[in-house]
Amino acid sequence: MCVNKVHPQTLKSHHVEFSHNALHKACRKIEIDQGWSNQSGLMEVLTDVNGKEHIVKSDYRNDRNDRNDRNDRNDRNKGINQKALDTEKYSGVVSFERYIKETVGPKFKDFLESKNKSWEDAHVFLNDFNVKIIERSGGISFQDLPLYKNDFTDAQREVEKDRASKIFAGGKSAGDFSKKSRLEKKLGNYVEMTTKRKLPHFFYDENKEKGVAQIKRENDNPVQKKSPCELKLRAIFNDEVKQSKIAFSEKKASKKIQITDVKKAEELDLKTELKILSVRFR
Incomplete structure (x- = not known):
């Protein structure tokens, strides 16, 4: 949300005290009016015994999970000087x-x-x-x-x-x-x-x-010398792969011939049928 705080006539900037609290309170009010679920923040919604909803200040800043997150960040940054942390934050390096x-x-x-x-x-x-x-x-x-x-x-x-x-x-x-x-x-x-x-x-x-x-x-990935047994098994495997490729190619060629023969027979039957129809309706 973008708001212009400068008055169009006086050109003075309007300073809002505790604006974060006001924004969070407005969010809770919108959630209530729209029937939305309530989110966590500086303000929270509490319901009294009569079912009436009230917007009150929360303990969000002191939430235990929030403290744990800060502790994790502190541990991760322990030993790193503030100048380096600022450089990381503002330059992205x-x-x-x-x-x-x-x-x-x-x-x-x-x-x-x-x-x-x-x-x-x-x-x-x-x-x-x-x-x-x-x-x-x-x-x-x-x-x-x-x-x-x-x-x-x-x-x-x-x-x-x-x-x-x-x-x-x-x-x-x-x-x-x-x-x-x-x-x-x-x-x-x-x-x-x-x-x-x-x-x-x-x-x-x-x-x-x-x-x-x-x-x-x-030399990070040196070539290891293969044993005679490994070389023999590799040769058998490569030969089987080669034979499989040959068999597949032959099967593929045979299938192609079969498909071609079927198409030729269908075309011949169609021509014959058309010839008979042309004689019948002449």
């Missing part, structure tokens, strides 16, 4: 913090639960998500890594490097388990990555669902 929390975090947590892991192991693991973990502001942070295409010029490489260097997420974005103190308790004192980077499987893309995109590599 997925924040890097969301990528760390929902994609990298759960996998990283499972990785840390295994024994005898080092910082180097952690760096190699995170590289598969095109992320590195660094010391920053007295704690640790996750940082996006640049992705270079084969045909990139030096200038394009610098631009991509500059882009990635500005994208960070605090350690708590992945969860409480990824705070510096807890990681060092598990992995020892922080050590920078020393091994050479490899092509990752996943990387951050703000326009993808959950902010994750995947890189398909040639």
Whole structure:
């Protein structure tokens, strides 16, 4: 519903106190007048002992289901800073913090639960998500890594490097388990990555669902060598399929001939009948 609140003569805007309450009350009144079922809202309809309906203020804002929804949203956004949440809300993109929390975090947590892991192991693991973990502001942070295409010029490489260097997420974005103190308790004192980077499987893309995109590599689906028994069964199957196709083609051709013969016989009978009729009525 669109309403012009500006007076056509005085050009003053009409301010309606508690307009939401007024609108919800109007909705309940329309529902009663039209005989419709009543919906939930800031106002609700109560019926007294005499059967008379009354519109009263409801406890809608404090509804238990509404509180549960808010709690679910709070849990989902826990660890993500307000600036990132605002960016998601107003631009529609997925924040890097969301990528760390929902994609990298759960996998990283499972990785840390295994024994005898080092910082180097952690760096190699995170590289598969095109992320590195660094010391920053007295704690640790996750940082996006640049992705270079084969045909990139030096200038394009610098631009991509500059882009990635500005994208960070605090350690708590992945969860409480990824705070510096807890990681060092598990992995020892922080050590920078020393091994050479490899092509990752996943990387951050703000326009993808959950902010994750995947890189398909040639060795992701290696061709498995088939056993002699499997090869023999495959040959028998292929031969049976081939024979079935031949039999079907022959049956189809035979059926076509039969249909053609029937049509020819029908046409001959029709011509004969027409000839007899033409002689009779001549």
